[in-house]
Amino acid sequence: MSKQKVITILKIVFLPTIYAILLRLLFGVSTWKELFDVMSVSFLFCLPLIVGALTIYLSSVENVENLAYRIMVPWIPIFLFFVITLFFALEGWACWLMVLPLFMVVASVGGLIGGYYKLKEKNNTLYVSLFVLLPFFIAPVENMIGKIPGTYKAYTYIDIQAPDSKIWKNVTRVKEIRADQDKGLLTQTLGFPRPVKAELNFEGVGAYREAIFTNGLVFHEAVSEYIDKKKMVFSIKAYPHEIPSATMDEHVVIGGEYFDVLNGTYELEKLNNTTYRLHLYSHFKLTTTFNFYASWWARWIMKDIQNNILQIVKSRAEKE
Structure with missing residues (x-):
């Protein structure tokens, strides 16, 4: 491989990567948060574009004349950027895993735009230079509009062949869950804390329990509505x-600036003489400028936990 070709490859891969790192550092300066924020459309969409x-x-x-090249090669600096930010702990694994699909799609769109200007006969260096400054024009406008809070629902259910008394006992008092009993595939992949145990201090309105997860995560729950063996509504805080700082990425921490769980509800429905359907749903709040994307992931995570x-309730109730 010639020296010129090596230089060209380095330029193609490393210049965009360096740009991405510089943008991440600038948007991560806490004193500039009122103007530039990592959790923004101007960063999450403009950077990969x-x-x-x-x-x-x-x-x-x-190379640019090849459509596959324009679509797929932009992923190389994106992956390199991810590796570098993870290595230097600029971002957490969970955060990047959630934005990776978005970055890949938007980077390909950017590749198509870059290919369009590259294949035009006249010099478009000025346009490309202005394009590089796009986040700095969009960010102030986005901050003027502000974040729009939104409330969302995650609904799940399961059918259990057991008496209602046994099911409800495992709802109100969740005994210690071993690691091998944890089947939360998505939350395991993202490195989220797993549930350990939860137990009401009594059964009725005003009751309190702590839903304890690994790594120091605790949900404080207060019962606001209670019908024995039928329904339990509880606030979640x-x-x-x-929460120890190493437990969750600051951008996805529960109860933080961007994501919070509000309440949960258990409802037990009789299907026939041997089977009950246990419903579990929760409401959560997102406060970002890109709730349309963040809500998909938040709902998937909450449904995975639920x-x-x-x-676990089904397994224990049916075995007892």
């Missing part, structure tokens, strides 16, 4: 100051 455009614009015309708990 510009990285994709730069990667392709810096490539040779021969997690206090960020109680399905995991329902499976």
Whole structure:
């Protein structure tokens, strides 16, 4: 491989990566948070768009003429950017895993835009230079609009062949859950804390329990509505100051600036003489400028946690 070719490859891969790192550092400065924020459309959408455009614009015309090249090559600096930010702990694994699909799609769109300008005959260096500055124009406008809080629901249920008394006993008092009983695939992949135990201090309105998870995560729950063996509604509160900093990424911490769980409800429905359906749903709040994307992940995470708990209740009630 010639020296010129090596330089070209380095330019194509590392210049967009360096741009991405610099943008992450600038948007991560806490004193500038009122103007630039990592949890914003101007960062999460503009960064991969510009990285994709730069990667392709810096490539040779021969390569750019290949559609697959324009779509897939922008992923290389994106992956490299992820590795670097993880290595230096600029971001957590869970946060990046959730934005990876978005970054890949948007980077490909940026690659198509960069290819369009690259294949045009006239010099478009000025346009590309202005394109690189796009986040700094969009961020102030986005901050003027502000974050829009939204409340969402995660609904799950499971059918259990057991008496209602046994089911309800395992709802109100969840005994210690061993690691091998945890079936929360998504939360395990993201490295989220797993449920350990939860127990009401009494059965009725005003009752209190702590839903304890690993790594110091605790949900404080207070019962606001109670019908024995039929329904239990409870508020949920997690206090960020109680959660060790290593437990969750600051951008996805429960009870933090962007994501909070509000309440949960258990309802037990009789299907026939041997089977009951246990419903579990929760409401959670998101406060971002991209709730349309964040709500998908938040709902999947909450449903994964709920399905995991329902499976444990079913297994224990049916075995007793």
